[in-house]
Amino acid sequence: MSYKQSLLFEFRAYQRPFRQTLNTRYGAWTHREGIILKVTDGQGRIGFGEVAPLPWFGSETQAQALAFCTQVPQRLSLCSELAILSTLPACTFGFEVALGxxxxxxxCADLKTDxxxxxxxxxxxxxxxxSGLWAIGHRTFKWxxxxAPVAVELAWLSQLMxxxxxxxxxxxxxxGGLDELAAHHWLDHCDRLSHRxxxxxxxxxxxxxxxxxxxxHRYSTPIALDESVTTLDQLKTHYFRGWRGIYVIKAAIMGSPSRLKQFCRDHPIDIVISxxxxxxxxxxxxxxxxxxLxxxxxxxxRRVLGLGTQQWLPNxxxxxxxxxxLWQRLT
Ligand SMILES: [Mg+2]
Known part of the structure; x- marks a missing residue:
């Protein structure tokens, strides 16, 4: 990453409690932590970026991201090169966004809720x-x-549908939490729900x-890869090994957005930005x-974006x- 002028670099960490603990297969998630980056150039132009790590998905931790930001000089010199290791994908994303x-x-304008x-x-x-989410315009839901045991969840699914x-x-x-037998149960059930x-x-x-x-290949319900493709290198590997299903892209932990765009330019893939x-x-x-993209x-x-998460975070x-x-809130 290179830039052609002297920049002032600042960063501030944030921590946000979820309104309701997020229960995932990785355990209970109670707080979102991250870092806001701010760069200012000689003409007073400002660029903000964000580092939002997700270590259990293979990104750096908040502590590693903070350690990296702390050693970045406050004055970035003319034409210098900012070397960010591939082990710091959330930092790579944040700095590229800030400089961009x-x-x-x-x-781009905010999109409609649907x-x-x-x-x-x-x-x-x-x-x-x-129902509350439907009322504000959402038409696609993620669950x-x-x-819980397959039979219990399939009964809930039937009620939900x-x-x-x-x-x-x-x-x-x-x-990634099912075994093969459970996956067959789910996919078989989903195939009978006529594309809903x-x-x-x-x-x-x-x-x-x-x-x-x-x-x-066996089921008509499409399968999306997420945990399999948390880095751009993994995404490429899966593409070249023949995956033609959907790719979930957690761009904020995938490293450089321009490298991702470059790959998609040459290799048309079916993606969901998440x-x-x-x-x-x-x-x-x-x-x-x-x-x-x-x-x-x-x-x-045209798949809807996996961004309907604001109701989980505080005001x-x-x-x-x-x-x-937003930046001033973090002083
Ligand atoms: Mg997922």
Whole structure:
């Protein structure tokens, strides 16, 4: 990454408690931690970026990201090179976005609510939680599975599908937590729901590539890879090994957005851009990236963005589209 002028670099860490603990297969998640980056050039132009690590998905930890930011000089000298290791993908993303935002005046407008999927609470709570999200315009919902016995969850799914209006679509996310038998049960069940299940995400663990491929050939319900493809190198490997299903892109932990765009330019893939609970700064970067990728992938299915996560976070000012105000909150 290079830049041609002297920049002032600053950063501030944030911590946000989730309104409700997020129960995942990796355990309970209570706080989102991250870092806001700010670069200012000699002409007073400002670029904000965000580092939002997700260590259990293979990114650096918040402590490692903070250690990196602390050793970046406050004055970045003319034409210097900022070397960021590939072991720091969230930092790589944050710095590239911040430097890009220095010269980027216009952001893509926020999309309508129906262009985002909304994350439902895990388990039986989903059966009633969808209606408020439907009322504010969401039409695609995401539900984490693999946290209760298959028979119990399939019964909940049947109830959920009876209650959801016909225009609704459901994404299921197993976070790699099913065994092969359970995956067959789920996919068989989903195939009988006449395409109301948009896809099932990561039914098996990342080391089960051959089994995942077999499942994708056997069932009509599409399968999306997420944990299997947390880095751009993993994404490329899966593409060259023959994965033609969906790729979930958690761009904020995938490293350089420009390298991702370069790959997609040459290799048309079916993607879903997905949030890792960023502030408005990271969120806007994902919207811009999604719009750019859509123009690079004109024939790919138009999948709604996995960004419907704001209802999980507090009203703490970090979703403010006025980024200077957002920054001031962190003093
Ligand atoms: Mg997932």
């Amino acid at each position: 935002n220095l010269t980027r005046d216009i952001h 262009r985002y999927s909304a994350l439902l609470p895990t388990g039986q709570a989903a059966l009633s939680a969808w 984490k599975i693999g946290v 009876e209650r959801l209006p016909l225009g609704a679509k459901l994404r299921l996310d197993a976070n 299940i948009e896809f099932i995400e990561q039914p098996l663990p990342p080391d089960s590539f051959k089994e995942l491929l077999k499942l994708s 949030s890792v609970f960023e502030t408005d700064i990271g969120r806007q970067a994902l919207i811009d990236l999604a719009v750019e 859509q123009s690079l992938l004109p024939n790919a299915p 703490d000012g970090l979703d403010d589209p006025d980024w200077e105000a």
